[in-house]
Amino acid sequence: MGLRNGSLVCDNCRKTLFEFSNFQQALKVLDLDGSDLSRGYTYNTPTWKEIDDGENAGCNWCDFLWGDILEYRKSRLDKHLRTEDTPPEDETWKITVRFRRRKESPHNMTLHTYIGDDFFPNGYAVHTNHGMWTHWSFSRCADE
DSSP, X not given: OOOSTTOSSOHXXXXXXXXXXXXXXXXXXXXXXXXXXXXXXXXXXOOHHHHHHHHHHTOHHHHHHHHHHHHHHHSOXXXXXXXXXXXXXXXXXXXXXXXXXXXXXXXXXXEEEEETXXXXXXXXXXXXXXXXXXXXXEEEOTTO
């Protein structure tokens, strides 16, 4: 599976999170109270094999998912479910994605992904080019 003409995400990711209306759902929660973890865009991932293939092909979102899912599996709330084993090729996960900005710093935004029913959180600071939302990059939040 290759990426299309310089795309940053694979077809699976483009058809789910990065489809316009779905991405808008993730953005809608920017200024809402962060205590309702059900808000945002929720979807089921492709299989682990498809995520692994996408990550190997250069898909940036599959790369995030790949690392986050492995960390989630090692850090499950239920200690009996924790594992460092590679996921089965056909396993999928429920992911909730949302963006947040804090009232005290409205120009700073974070991307949050929540994995599974125990809402294992991952946070990434969103960096933009001169405050414009046309060029984004992400870095892992230290306090997440």
